Amino acid sequence: MSVEQDKAEIFVGRLWNNPSLSGLSPLQKEEQLLQFLEINSGTLQPTLNSPAFFPDYSWSRILELLKQSLSDFANKSLSPLYEAILEKKMDFSFTVHMAHRSSSPSAVKNQLGGFLNTLSGRMNSRKELAGPLMGVGTGMIDRYMERIFKRQKYISFELRKVQRLKMSSNEVTDLVKATMLIRPSVQFFAPGGQNSGSGRNLLLISPTFAGKVASEAGKTLSFMPYAVVKAGVNSALSFQDNPYMESTARLAAVFSHRCRNMKPGMKVDRGAESSDKSWFNVARKNYKFYGFDLDMLMELHGIAAENGW
Amino acid sequence: MKKRFISFLETVVTLAIVLVLLQTMAEDILVLSGASWTIRRVFLFTGFGFDLFFTLEFLIRSWNALSRRSFRRYITRENGWVDFAASIPLLVFTSGPAFFSILTGAAFAGSGALIGLLKVVKAVRMARVLRLLRLLKIFKRIRFADSVMVQRHTVRIVTTAASTLIFSVTIIGTVFALTDYTGTENAWMMDQSAAIVSLEERPDWAAGPDNAEVWGKSRPSVMMLKDNDWTLYARNSDDYFAEYFGPGDYAVRQAGSYALWFDLKPSAVSQSKLNLTVFLSTLAVVLLIMVTYSPHFAITISDPVNVMIRGLKEKSYNLEVSIPSEYPDDDIFRLGAAYNDEYLPLKERNNSEDTGGGALDISLDDISDLLGT
Numbered sequence: 001m002s003v004e005q006d007k008a009e010i011f012v013g014r015l016w017n018n019p020s021l022s023g024l025s026p027l028q029k030e031e032q033l034l035q036f037l038e039i040n041s042g043t044l045q046p047t048l049n050s051p052a053f054f055p056d057y058s059w060s061r062i063l064e065l066l067k068q069s070l071s072d073f074a075n076k077s078l079s080p081l082y083e084a085i086l087e088k089k090m091d092f093s094f095t096v097h098m099a100h101r102s103s104s105p106s107a108v109k110n111q112l113g114g115f116l117n118t119l120s121g122r123m124n125s126r127k128e129l130a131g132p133l134m135g136v137g138t139g140m141i142d143r144y145m146e147r148i149f150k151r152q153k154y155i156s157f158e159l160r161k162v163q164r165l166k167m168s169s170n171e172v173t174d175l176v177k178a179t180m181l182i183r184p185s186v187q188f189f190a191p192g193g194q195n196s197g198s199g200r201n202l203l204l205i206s207p208t209f210a211g212k213v214a215s216e217a218g219k220t221l222s223f224m225p226y227a228v229v230k231a232g233v234n235s236a237l238s239f240q241d242n243p244y245m246e247s248t249a250r251l252a253a254v255f256s257h258r259c260r261n262m263k264p265g266m267k268v269d270r271g272a273e274s275s276d277k278s279w280f281n282v283a284r285k286n287y288k289f290y291g292f293d294l295d296m297l298m299e300l301h302g303i304a305a306e307n308g309w
Numbered sequence: 310m311k312k313r314f315i316s317f318l319e320t321v322v323t324l325a326i327v328l329v330l331l332q333t334m335a336e337d338i339l340v341l342s343g344a345s346w347t348i349r350r351v352f353l354f355t356g357f358g359f360d361l362f363f364t365l366e367f368l369i370r371s372w373n374a375l376s377r378r379s380f381r382r383y384i385t386r387e388n389g390w391v392d393f394a395a396s397i398p399l400l401v402f403t404s405g406p407a408f409f410s411i412l413t414g415a416a417f418a419g420s421g422a423l424i425g426l427l428k429v430v431k432a433v434r435m436a437r438v439l440r441l442l443r444l445l446k447i448f449k450r451i452r453f454a455d456s457v458m459v460q461r462h463t464v465r466i467v468t469t470a471a472s473t474l475i476f477s478v479t480i481i482g483t484v485f486a487l488t489d490y491t492g493t494e495n496a497w498m499m500d501q502s503a504a505i506v507s508l509e510e511r512p513d514w515a516a517g518p519d520n521a522e523v524w525g526k527s528r529p530s531v532m533m534l535k536d537n538d539w540t541l542y543a544r545n546s547d548d549y550f551a552e553y554f555g556p557g558d559y560a561v562r563q564a565g566s567y568a569l570w571f572d573l574k575p576s577a578v579s580q581s582k583l584n585l586t587v588f589l590s591t592l593a594v595v596l597l598i599m600v601t602y603s604p605h606f607a608i609t610i611s612d613p614v615n616v617m618i619r620g621l622k623e624k625s626y627n628l629e630v631s632i633p634s635e636y637p638d639d640d641i642f643r644l645g646a647a648y649n650d651e652y653l654p655l656k657e658r659n660n661s662e663d664t665g666g667g668a669l670d671i672s673l674d675d676i677s678d679l680l681g682t
Contacts, residue, residue, distance in 0.1 A: 011679070015679075018671055018675050019675075020671045020672075021670055021671055024670070032669050032670060032671060033671070035669055039669070043673055043680075044680070047680045263670075269615065269619065270607070270612045270615075271607075271608065271611075271612025271613045271616045272612075272616040272628035272629065272631055273628055273629040273631045275628060277629070278627060278628045278629040278653075281629055282629070282649075282653045282654050282657050285654035289658050290661075
């Protein structure tokens with residue numbers, strides 16, 4: 001490792017461990033710091049061009065060094081995170097209840113682990129992984145799914161009666177988690193997937209494009225039941241335009257959006273609503289924009305309100 | 310260094326306010342409990358010391374304000390009027406005269422009408438209620454709320470309520486004291502007047518110790534009767550008078566060749582009862598406002614405002630204003646509802662379209678040590 005890389009690592013390390021970013025997931029930290037470096041380039045450039053840092057380097061070269069170092073920091077945290085999520089937060093026994101390509105749950109898990117590494121190799125899909133990882137890693141999906149099945153209302157009905165998921169509640173929960181983790185494949189296969197971040201996010205896709213992405217993702221995730229891969233990709237469709245999309249896809253869309261910028265342990269100010277309740281209420285107002293299922297949002301908002309989440 | 314010195318002085322003043330409030334209460338409790346003059350004298354001296362201290366404080370603050378050409382602001386907006394009302398009038402009308410009467414050993418005496426004299430005595434005592442204004446001085450120094458707005462509004466309400474109570478009692482009490490006697494003191498005062506009149510009309514009723522004894526016992530307000538320095542009657546021993554009576558506790562009046570010592574303590578006791586009542590009532594008003602109104606103000610005004618300010622200033626802040634079911638029609642919550650239903654959704658859509666940053670938890674200030682700024 002060169003002296004410059006050492007310096008970049010020290011600088012990024014200080015940013016990475018800054019207390020203001022505590023509680024964020026590695027991908028959230030990475031995204032924030034990438035934006036931070038880009039936004040504040042005018043202020044950072046003179047300091048980083050000083051003799052103490054990189055006196056003979058151009059700003060673009062410095063930025064490249066810092067981004068590489070930042071990516072290394074995130075990757076160091078990501079691998080154990082994937083492992084922890086797949087080993088401790090999920091169970092793939094739901095696959096045995098679905099039509100699939102005769103493989104064991106552990107094979108599905110290993111293949112998904114590799115797929116997550118592939119997704120995190122491209123910037124846009126890597127960014128999209130932030131929400132699913134946060135949702136699965138923090139146990140938020142488990143909390144909500146437990147309440148959903150306890151209530152036996154709209155979402156439960158959609159999962160059990162409409163999508164006809166004949167499996168235990170825990171297995172449905174794991175199915176939703178897997179759907180969420182597959183969802184970033186849309187960004188992975190989208191044109192311009194290597195873009196570094198600025199520019200408009202890809203919010204919704206067309207059914208034709210979804211079909212193509214599902215087909216490609218299905219090839220990579222050959223052990224995963226195709227219905228799960230398809231639901232993961234379909235989660236980027238608009239529910240208003242595609243009223244027959246899977247309820248797991250609709251849930252995955254809502255939860256992924258919710259968790260993308262979620263800050264666990266966020267202090268709720270006096271006079272403010274709780275974090276989840278606020279988010280679901282705002283999402284209710286924007287449901288058409290994001291293509292969410294309004295009835296699902298209503299129920300999730302109710303759950304958040306009942307439990308003070 | 311200068312700031313530290315000013316901070317030290319402010320701490321001393323705050324401590325003095327706490328002590329003077331305790332001293333004021335203790336002074337009245339001692340009067341009610343019939344404590345000895347020696348103890349009460351200590352409290353009268355300390356009362357004078359505190360009044361002098363607060364007068365000096367007011368003069369220094371006024372001088373400072375004058376030198377900054379902000380005297381009017383100090384008096385009107387910074388509660389300088391409280392500093393004034395709780396210092397100079399007390400020193401001039403209450404503790405100053407009491408202090409000098411102790412030094413000179415003078416009792417209330419004069420050649421005018423006794424009732425007139427007693428009215429003045431009572432009006433002077435009434436002014437002591439103004440000391441309770443110092444409760445406001447300490448209240449405005451205590452930071453009890455996170456929000457500056459809550460603090461200012463609560464201080465304003467407490468100041469208005471408590472000062473209205475204190476001034477009303479002082480002014481109305483003084484007017485009553487100077488115009489007429491009412492209530493329990495009336496009989497006592499009438500007895501004193503009747504004693505003088507009876508001796509002026511029938512001096513022989515107190516001629517000789519035996520007659521004087523009979524006459525004196527029939528007049529509860531008379532504590533001593535002398536004829537040309539010869540004690541004809543004394544309700545208690547000289548030692549008792551020395552221990553329990555000080556200047557201001559009695560009045561001396563002439564009736565022919567007789568000198569009559571009247572007991573003024575019932576008036577002081579009555580005044581102390583009133584003082585304590587006003588003090589405790591004021592304290593109750595202040596505490597009640599702090600305990601009930603401050604949180605109410607915070608919940609219904611400042612908290613929703615602060616949530617909206619954060620939402621407007623911070624791109625990543627997306628918490629809604631909590632709207633209590635009891636007050637949905639309050640202006641502030643109608644604004645909060647518009648913020649929740651219109652602004653936040655718009656902001657969220659804007660954020661999702663714009664990944665150019667801004668919704669960041671880290672700022673340049675967080676890495677100032679790294680940048681050496």
